[in-house]
Amino acid sequence: MEIYVFDGTLEGILTSVFDSYERKSTLVKLVSTEHHLPDVFQETYTVISDDTKAKRVWKGLQKKLEPDWMKRFYKSFLSEQPQTFQDLFDFAHYIFDNPPGVEDNFGNPVVLAVSQMDRKVHREKHRMEAFIRFQQTGDGIFYAHIDPDFNVLPLISDHFRKRYADQKWIIFDLKRKYGLFFDLDKVEEITFDFTSEMSSSLNTLPAQILDPKEELYSLLWKDYFRSTNIPSRKNMKLHIRHVPKRYWKYLSEKQI
Amino acid sequence: MFERIREKLEILADAAKYDVSCSSSGSNRKNHNKGLGDAEGTGICHTYTEDGRCVSLLKILLTNHCIYDCAFCVSRRSNDIKRAAFTVDEVVELTMNFYRRNYIEGLFLSSGIFKDGDYTMERLLRIVKKLRVEEKFNGYIHLKTIPGASPELLHEAGLYADRMSINLEMPTESGLKLLAPEKSHEDVKKPLEQIRKSIVQFMDEKAVIKNTPKFVPAGQSTQMVIGATPESDKDIMHTANAFYKNFSLKRVYYSGYIPISNDTRLPIIGSQPPLIRENRLYQTDWLMRFYGFNVEEILNDANPNLDVDIDPKLSWALRNLDQFPVDVNSADYNMILRIPGIGVTSALKIVQARKFGRLHKDQLKKIGISFNRARHFIRYADSPIQLRDFEAGHIKGVILSESSSKYLKTPANQLSLF
Numbered sequence: 129m130e131i132y133v134f135d136g137t138l139e140g141i142l143t144s145v146f147d148s149y150e151r152k153s154t155l156v157k158l159v160s161t162e163h164h165l166p167d168v169f170q171e172t173y174t175v176i177s178d179d180t181k182a183k184r185v186w187k188g189l190q191k192k193l194e195p196d197w198m199k200r201f202y203k204s205f206l207s208e209q210p211q212t213f214q215d216l217f218d219f220a221h222y223i224f225d226n227p228p229g230v231e232d233n234f235g236n237p238v239v240l241a242v243s244q245m246d247r248k249v250h251r252e253k254h255r256m257e258a259f260i261r262f263q264q265t266g267d268g269i270f271y272a273h274i275d276p277d278f279n280v281l282p283l284i285s286d287h288f289r290k291r292y293a294d295q296k297w298i299i300f301d302l303k304r305k306y307g308l309f310f311d312l313d314k315v316e317e318i319t320f321d322f323t324s325e326m327s328s329s330l331n332t333l334p335a336q337i338l339d340p341k342e343e344l345y346s347l348l349w350k351d352y353f354r355s356t357n358i359p360s361r362k363n364m365k366l367h368i369r370h371v372p373k374r375y376w377k378y379l380s381e382k383q384i
Numbered sequence: 385m386f387e388r389i390r391e392k393l394e395i396l397a398d399a400a401k402y403d404v405s406c407s408s409s410g411s412n413r414k415n416h417n418k419g420l421g422d423a424e425g426t427g428i429c430h431t432y433t434e435d436g437r438c439v440s441l442l443k444i445l446l447t448n449h450c451i452y453d454c455a456f457c458v459s460r461r462s463n464d465i466k467r468a469a470f471t472v473d474e475v476v477e478l479t480m481n482f483y484r485r486n487y488i489e490g491l492f493l494s495s496g497i498f499k500d501g502d503y504t505m506e507r508l509l510r511i512v513k514k515l516r517v518e519e520k521f522n523g524y525i526h527l528k529t530i531p532g533a534s535p536e537l538l539h540e541a542g543l544y545a546d547r548m549s550i551n552l553e554m555p556t557e558s559g560l561k562l563l564a565p566e567k568s569h570e571d572v573k574k575p576l577e578q579i580r581k582s583i584v585q586f587m588d589e590k591a592v593i594k595n596t597p598k599f600v601p602a603g604q605s606t607q608m609v610i611g612a613t614p615e616s617d618k619d620i621m622h623t624a625n626a627f628y629k630n631f632s633l634k635r636v637y638y639s640g641y642i643p644i645s646n647d648t649r650l651p652i653i654g655s656q657p658p659l660i661r662e663n664r665l666y667q668t669d670w671l672m673r674f675y676g677f678n679v680e681e682i683l684n685d686a687n688p689n690l691d692v693d694i695d696p697k698l699s700w701a702l703r704n705l706d707q708f709p710v711d712v713n714s715a716d717y718n719m720i721l722r723i724p725g726i727g728v729t730s731a732l733k734i735v736q737a738r739k740f741g742r743l744h745k746d747q748l749k750k751i752g753i754s755f756n757r758a759r760h761f762i763r764y765a766d767s768p769i770q771l772r773d774f775e776a777g778h779i780k781g782v783i784l785s786e787s788s789s790k791y792l793k794t795p796a797n798q799l800s801l802f
Contacts, residue, residue: 234737235747238635258428262485270484292519293415295484343388345481351390352482355397356443357433360642361657366436370429379431 129155134175136160138205142182143176145220159216163210190306200246207249215241252276253283259378260305264339270297281308285315346380353381395468399448399459400494404639408440408489408524410602411546419520421483423546428489441492442482446470450496454564455647456612459496471564475511488522501532512544531571535578547602555620559613576631579604588679603634611658612641612650617690618683619757621668625679638665664690675721700725701761702776713742725757756786
């Protein structure tokens with residue numbers, strides 16, 4: 129068993145795949161620097177991310193996989209889970225070492241793991257598309273911050289760009305400290321560190337920077353949410369299954 | 385000034401909530417004009433009420449004034465309730481501002497009938513037209529077809545709406561006549577047919593001329609109230625089946641009747657809405673639409689009602705044990721779909737995975753089938769040798785004892801309805 133330490137990037141995983149073939153490693157444990165605990169008795173190999181190597185591996189995968197599967201590969205990567213890094217590494221090997229078509233083998237644990245992680249990331253993406261609540265600021269920007277389990281901003285950018293083409297908006301990931309800003313023309317990645325003065329609870333921009341109408345619409349939305357409920361059908365178990373409690377902080381209608 | 389609009393929204397959202405349709409999917413309207421909204425692709429549920437229903441659209445009535453007196457409806461003219469009406473601009477502003485904040489996918493607009501059908505439809509039309517043309521709104525719009533409105537108005541509405549719907553209200557004509565003597569299923573069929581024909585016609589034109597405008601791209605749906613009148617499940621599902629077939633409906637919704645009236649023709653106020661029954665009907669609906677079941681197989685003269693304690697798929701399997709066990713490593717996809725505990729996703733994975741080798745128990749479990757349920761009906765690579773055939777009652781007992789029904793905690797008086 130060889131330990132490969134990589135930098136946690138997609139490029140890094142792909143480079144590791146390249147290096148493992150070049151070095152003829154058979155059993156590899158892939159660990160990101162962040163999760164690596166140095167061990168004196170174990171030799172490690174440090175992977176240096178390399179654009180050319182990564183591209184070759186990516187192209188190689190593209191030759192054997194449908195675009196759909198390439199997307200799954202990328203989406204699973206965005207989960208940032210240590211086990212998934214390993215699964216993706218093993219998956220790439222499984223694809224390269226076998227004739228075309230083996231990605232359909234859901235009886236194989238690695239194929240299944242990657243496709244199940246893809247589903248999880250996809251679900252988180254979908255939840256962000258559903259649960260983000262913008263607040264309109266005085267200067268006309270619609271603002272929301274989020275705190276997703278997985279790094280889904282790259283996945284939701286397109287959705288919000290298409291939909292809100294006539295308004296400026298910002299979606300900021302508090303956990304990963306970067307955001308997206310749409311300026312009516314294109315989406316840009318932005319970073320700023322304001323967490324010190326910003327409350328980490330969502331939906332709570334200070335009132336003085338909000339558009340005067342913001343209060344009315346958030347109030348009407350809460351009213352609507354209450355009126356549309358049918359009390360005699362109350363079913364909290366179902367409610368919580370659909371809106372797990374960890375997402376309540378997103379929902380202005382769930383704030384008192 | 386907040387107060388007036390708040391009160392209106394409260395009244396008109398409350399009156400609209402008994403229409404259970406919530407879907408915002410199936411359209412193909414893109415944000416083509418750099419406007420607001422995009423209704424392409426899958427729907428999104430932006431939140432869920434405490435009763436577990438999805439909130440996807442701003443669902444409101446334009447007004448709850450109504451000339452009709454349907455016993456099951458909360459807005460019936462003889463009901464002593466607060467009445468209100470939105471202006472066109474109020475609906476437009478609410479929709480735009482809710483949408484901008486990512487609260488909703490679009491608008492579900494219905495209305496009580498004031499004056500007559502045409503007058504009402506004309507108002508609804510004015511709203512959707514303003515949203516589409518003046519505000520460049522490309523979000524989802526579900527518009528109610530108002531019975532009795534002229535074909536010209538309906539046609540024009542179809543050019544702006546993503547989905548249109550008109551409710552059957554009661555599953556049978558006789559049930560409807562009992563509670564709403566002024567209405568008939570014929571009034572529903574006529575507009576359904578008109579719009580169905582236009583949808584087909586626009587699709588045909590689209591095949592030839594690329595820039596043909598959209599016409600109700602997300603299709604039509606309808607709703608039936610369940611448990612207000614004494615129809616059997618068979619009556620209900622056979623009606624649904626006929627409407628799916630004859631009018632190419634996208635959805636039929638089943639709405640468990642919530643007692644809102646002291647009318648002696650109806651269940652009394654305070655009795656539980658038939659939630660289990662509603663759930664079983666939806667399961668049957670899914671079996672018909674996605675699992676290749678014919679309605680006759682599930683509900684027929686010998687079995688006019690669905691089981692309450694087990695779902696209709698399991699129920700069918702127990703009645704047809706001669707078709708089991710099914711070998712997941714060799715059976716046809718359509719038969720795998722019929723195994724209790726295996727859904728569409730797992731069935732697809734199974735037929736793909738088995739090309740690479742016979743599937744074992746642990747693989748099936750990992751793929752995500754409900755193994756405890758399915759194991760009575762399947763054979764797999766390492767299935768244990770089974771010497772005797774089990775009979776239906778035994779299997780049902782085992783499955784019920786292993787599962788904890790989500791309905792166990794519901795009040796007992798609900799069961800007495802069946």
